[in-house]
Amino acid sequence: MQGSAIDSQAVVNYQAEVGHGHHGHPDYRVLGVIVFLIAEAMIFLGLFTAYLTFRAVAPTWPPEGTPELELLLPGVNTIILIGSSFVIHNADVAVKKNDVKGLQKWFGITAAMGAVFLVGQLYEYFHLEFGLKTNLFASTFYVLTGFHGLHVLFGLVLILGVLWRSLKPGHYSSSNHFGVEAAEIYWHFVDVVWIVLFILLYLLK
Amino acid sequence: MTQTLQEEATNTPAHGATEGKREWLKYISFSTDHKVIGIQYLVTSFIFYLVGGFLATLVRTELATPQSDFVSPDLYNGLFTVHATVMIFLWIVPAATGAFGNYLIPLLIGARDMAFPKLNAVAFWMIPPGGILLMSSFFFGAPGSGWTSYPPLSLVYNKVGEAIWILSVLILGTSSILGAVNFIVTILKMRAPGMVLNSMPLFCWAMLAASCLILLGTPVLAGALILLGFDLIVGTAFFNPTGGGDPVVYQHMFWFYSHPAVYIMILPVFGLISEILPVHSRKPIFGYKAIAYSSFAISFLGLIVWAHHMFTSGTPPWLRMFFMINTMIIAVPTGIKVFSWLATIWGGKLRLNSAMLFAMGFISMFVIGGISGVMVAAVPFDIHVHDTYFIVAHLHYVLFGGSVFGLYAGIYHWFPKMSGRMMNETLGRVHFILTLVGFNLCFLPMHKLGLEGMNRRIAEYDPKFATLNLVCSIGAYLLAVSTFPFIFNALWSIFKGEKAPSNPWGGLTFEWQTTSPPPHENFAIDPMLLIAPYEYGTEKAKEIIQAGPFLATAAATEA
Numbered sequence A: 001m002q003g004s005a006i007d008s009q010a011v012v013n014y015q016a017e018v019g020h021g022h023h024g025h026p027d028y029r030v031l032g033v034i035v036f037l038i039a040e041a042m043i044f045l046g047l048f049t050a051y052l053t054f055r056a057v058a059p060t061w062p063p064e065g066t067p068e069l070e071l072l073l074p075g076v077n078t079i080i081l082i083g084s085s086f087v088i089h090n091a092d093v094a095v096k097k098n099d100v101k102g103l104q105k106w107f108g109i110t111a112a113m114g115a116v117f118l119v120g121q122l123y124e125y126f127h128l129e130f131g132l133k134t135n136l137f138a139s140t141f142y143v144l145t146g147f148h149g150l151h152v153l154f155g156l157v158l159i160l161g162v163l164w165r166s167l168k169p170g171h172y173s174s175s176n177h178f179g180v181e182a183a184e185i186y187w188h189f190v191d192v193v194w195i196v197l198f199i200l201l202y203l204l205k
Numbered sequence B: 001m002t003q004t005l006q007e008e009a010t011n012t013p014a015h016g017a018t019e020g021k022r023e024w025l026k027y028i029s030f031s032t033d034h035k036v037i038g039i040q041y042l043v044t045s046f047i048f049y050l051v052g053g054f055l056a057t058l059v060r061t062e063l064a065t066p067q068s069d070f071v072s073p074d075l076y077n078g079l080f081t082v083h084a085t086v087m088i089f090l091w092i093v094p095a096a097t098g099a100f101g102n103y104l105i106p107l108l109i110g111a112r113d114m115a116f117p118k119l120n121a122v123a124f125w126m127i128p129p130g131g132i133l134l135m136s137s138f139f140f141g142a143p144g145s146g147w148t149s150y151p152p153l154s155l156v157y158n159k160v161g162e163a164i165w166i167l168s169v170l171i172l173g174t175s176s177i178l179g180a181v182n183f184i185v186t187i188l189k190m191r192a193p194g195m196v197l198n199s200m201p202l203f204c205w206a207m208l209a210a211s212c213l214i215l216l217g218t219p220v221l222a223g224a225l226i227l228l229g230f231d232l233i234v235g236t237a238f239f240n241p242t243g244g245g246d247p248v249v250y251q252h253m254f255w256f257y258s259h260p261a262v263y264i265m266i267l268p269v270f271g272l273i274s275e276i277l278p279v280h281s282r283k284p285i286f287g288y289k290a291i292a293y294s295s296f297a298i299s300f301l302g303l304i305v306w307a308h309h310m311f312t313s314g315t316p317p318w319l320r321m322f323f324m325i326n327t328m329i330i331a332v333p334t335g336i337k338v339f340s341w342l343a344t345i346w347g348g349k350l351r352l353n354s355a356m357l358f359a360m361g362f363i364s365m366f367v368i369g370g371i372s373g374v375m376v377a378a379v380p381f382d383i384h385v386h387d388t389y390f391i392v393a394h395l396h397y398v399l400f401g402g403s404v405f406g407l408y409a410g411i412y413h414w415f416p417k418m419s420g421r422m423m424n425e426t427l428g429r430v431h432f433i434l435t436l437v438g439f440n441l442c443f444l445p446m447h448k449l450g451l452e453g454m455n456r457r458i459a460e461y462d463p464k465f466a467t468l469n470l471v472c473s474i475g476a477y478l479l480a481v482s483t484f485p486f487i488f489n490a491l492w493s494i495f496k497g498e499k500a501p502s503n504p505w506g507g508l509t510f511e512w513q514t515t516s517p518p519p520h521e522n523f524a525i526d527p528m529l530l531i532a533p534y535e536y537g538t539e540k541a542k543e544i545i546q547a548g549p550f551l552a553t554a555a556a557t558e559a
């Protein structure tokens, strides 16, 4: 019954390969990063659902006396972050052509855009008329954007780390660029989370 | 420093002449060998099991009499809270997934190690600090709101201990997530040639299903604990009704993880049982695909039943019906497994050794917990027994009668492989009988106590419950005593036990085709699937078992 479950083609392929006798295995790190990001996504999903439940249960939302949120600065910030996702993709294209200079240029621009986003967010924090403990909306606002901001910061550190390593000649090439891919995937993830966050906190009335 | 020690140590053959005294050092080093890590998990979690058991003994001592006369009520709250946290996060989860997952998966699928060995070591080394942190809470007023830590109680009671509890569970949860990433990638990508999903050993299916639950559930718990931490430390009001927050949201987030957590603790053990039964029954497993796929059915359903813990938390009636029906449906895939196991041992040439006794004890005890599980899934019944000893009885039949019996079965079954020595069978049987009797003496009467209305998590109770409680406490002491023959057996066998052959039980899976213990990187030649894992009793199986460990020596390639 289960004998049929054995893939005979794979056995044949294996027998052809076994002569090489090396014990390494292909690089699964990118898959590992993606699987890990599923867990990350679940934290945000949990926090978003909590936020939506607070909204649904509260008699008025946002609670009375919450000042209106200014849209201009976070709007610009959103455009910067979404734009950076396109910029970082160029780096991936560059490294696949063995163009390390291009990689450095595009990663440098992405890092700058990420830094601008973080500074913009801090600026917003200091100019908001409510604090962490003002009311339930304020608390969720700061915790959600803050938790996301930490992820942007971590993404920025990853990008700078890749930049630092790329200074060593030959560290990244078209065949060996896990760090570049990991940083890019992570950056896209942070970007998508921000879009959902922006809709939930700023646009949803 | 440790790095070099480890490299030296892992490169020494396990039983070489130059073995020396440094061999044991690798078990306290940052080793990246999955076998070392598996044993590190097993020993660490077993030590925490003893700690949790000690706390349980203190709880039962307090409950031996109706008065609160042994410890202060405050300390009592800390004892049962930390007992549950230790048993769940530091014993069953790390033992079932970390220990057996890490030790067995690469061996079962014919890989030389896990996909990410360093990440694996990092995940393990988060366990001891997380555990010690939790234990340290006793110096600051232990967390006393139960392992569920429901706000608003948890926000006002023993706050320092509570903060330590949150931090510790966050650390242990992160470790569990990192482990799950490793298991998923390893099982999906590193199987030996010829092994498709439908020909991998059933433990791998179970671990895949459990890892998915860890990946989807644990982060939501982390989210809940982050918010709880803000409420506790900063003074926000996410879960605090006085500030406009909603404690029920915490309950939803908590149980979104903690119901699946039951399956994180039981699915890997289901997998162990599916490996052990066919070997000691000398029969092919009955219903391979049914057992394999039912793990995923359980995982999926397990994600949509959480509010059955909240039938008395103001959950609307229509929603209660949804969660009640889903919960009852889980009995179907679980029943499929149980009947497949029974059909596997039916008419087999049973070997009633310690591993098999514990495996069969597992089935019988787990079924009792499963049946009381369907009972408490029914809304009207649950409203009656909510927060009573009936729940305590139910959960211990699942987590002790199920998980712990299964873990013991696993230890007896794979001890020869892990240590290269056989365990003593007589002591094993004594251990089994003491455990079975002690367990039932301790937990069976709790069903009746609960039905009669004795509340859980209280140090003082109505004197009319005194007799049965005394019986429970005697059972608990017997359970405590039952671990001594096991500990003695394990320690004695490691040093003085009879040398184990590579395949003491006549198993067909890859781990039995290499030496005991397996060498560094597991196999002398690259494994290839010759026979599906459970074809016991066939001519081909007999040939393979008689030929000896075909993966142990390079010469075997030529044959």
Ligand SMILES: [Cu+2]
Pocket: B258, B259, B262, B305, B306, B308, B309
């Ligand atoms: Cu449940």
